[in-house]
Amino acid sequence: xxxxxxxxxxxxxxxxxxxxxxxxxxxxxxxxxxxxxxxxxxxxxxxxxxxxxxxxxxxxxxxxxxxxxxxxxxxxxxxxxxxxxxxxxxxxxxxxxxxxxxxxxxxxxxxxxxxxxxxxxxxxxxxxxxxxxxxxxxxxxxxxxxxxxxxxxxxxxxxxxxxxxxxxxxxxxxxxxxxxxxxxxxxxxxxxxxxxxxxxxxxxxxxxxxxxxxxxxx
Ligand SMILES: Cc1cc2nc3c(=O)[nH]c(=O)nc-3n(C[C@H](O)[C@H](O)[C@H](O)COP(=O)(O)O)c2cc1C
Numbered sequence: 001x002x003x004x005x006x007x008x009x010x011x012x013x014x015x016x017x018x019x020x021x022x023x024x025x026x027x028x029x030x031x032x033x034x035x036x037x038x039x040x041x042x043x044x045x046x047x048x049x050x051x052x053x054x055x056x057x058x059x060x061x062x063x064x065x066x067x068x069x070x071x072x073x074x075x076x077x078x079x080x081x082x083x084x085x086x087x088x089x090x091x092x093x094x095x096x097x098x099x100x101x102x103x104x105x106x107x108x109x110x111x112x113x114x115x116x117x118x119x120x121x122x123x124x125x126x127x128x129x130x131x132x133x134x135x136x137x138x139x140x141x142x143x144x145x146x147x148x149x150x151x152x153x154x155x156x157x158x159x160x161x162x163x164x165x166x167x168x169x170x171x172x173x174x175x176x177x178x179x180x181x182x183x184x185x186x187x188x189x190x191x192x193x194x195x196x197x198x199x200x201x202x203x204x205x206x207x208x209x210x211x212x213x214x215x216x217x218x
Contacts, residue, residue: 009152021047022190029188030061031089031099033113033120034079035128041111041120042075043102043131045091047188048156057163059088059140062148064156067105075108080142080159087123088138088163089131093184093196098133125165135172135183139165 003012010018030049034042048062063077072078080086091099101116113120113129120129123139130137140161148156172182185197 017191021188025189026187026195029091029099029186030059031091031095031102031131031134032061032076033087033089033128033130034076034085035083036075036079036108037082038109040109041113041129042079042108043089043112043116043118044074044076045099045103046076049088052160057138057166058143058160059138059163060158060160061088062156062158064151065154072108075106075112077145077157077159078108080161081145083127084142085126085128086140086142086159086161087126087128087130088140089134090136090183091186092135093186095131095133096186096194098131099186123165123167130167134167135169136178137167138163139167 010020027047028049030046032044032046032049036042046061046063048064050060052058052060061076063074065074066072067074076086098116098118102112102118104112104115106112106115113131119132121132121137123130123137126139126141130139141164143160143162145160146158148158168178172179174182180197180202181199187195187197189195
């Protein structure tokens with residue numbers, strides 16, 4: 001089938017739900033911590049998230065819609081506009097329940113890390129705390145927010161940040177590389193589905209021209 005979302009949206013017949021979450025998969029989860037202007041900790045998952053560039057290292061996430069019933073922008077959007085800082089925390093399989101708990105639409109006055117029983121750790125170059133149990137955390141300074149074209153029912157914003165601090169748990173460093181075999185990674189699939197990336201399913205592929213990029217050298 002083919003459809004033009006500008007004409008029929010993302011839920012044409014025969015789909016029961018918006019299909020978009022099933023079309024670009026798997027996705028990483030950016031578990032974003034930030035502080036409100038009043039200093040309240042916020043933590044929320046974003047699968048419209050990715051690394052943007054390596055030099056300088058930059059990441060993006062995309063808050064959409066508003067908090068149900070309030071008409072307010074999501075805290076992860078508003079906080080970064082107000083304070084200019086956020087942290088990417090890596091979500092792994094063992095943290096999936098805590099991650100889901102932080103998707104709750106809590107009022108801005110609620111510390112979502114504490115509410116989900118997640119231990120915080122301090123950052124070095126930004127004020128928001130990081131998730132202590134995350135194997136990797138990236139401290140980010142806000143670069144720019146781009147408003148995407150208005151949607152049928154929501155407005156999305158691409159929030160970009162430059163990485164100004166990198167935390168890597170020493171336990172996942174082996175012989176000079178970040179050892180993904182030591183992390184049970186989680187991927188966002190479609191609808192309510194997620195996948196665990198298990199060590200036996202990880203393979204290395206050499207590129208055809210045999211040129212190895214410096215960042216890929218082991
Ligand atoms: C795995 C997962 C991925 C999500 N990805 C996004 C996303 O990319 N953009 C978005 O606006 N909301 C996303 N959400 C929903 C937000 O996490 C949710 O609206 C959250 O309450 C926002 O919190 P905040 O108001 O504290 O920022 C996602 C939820 C889950 C569970």
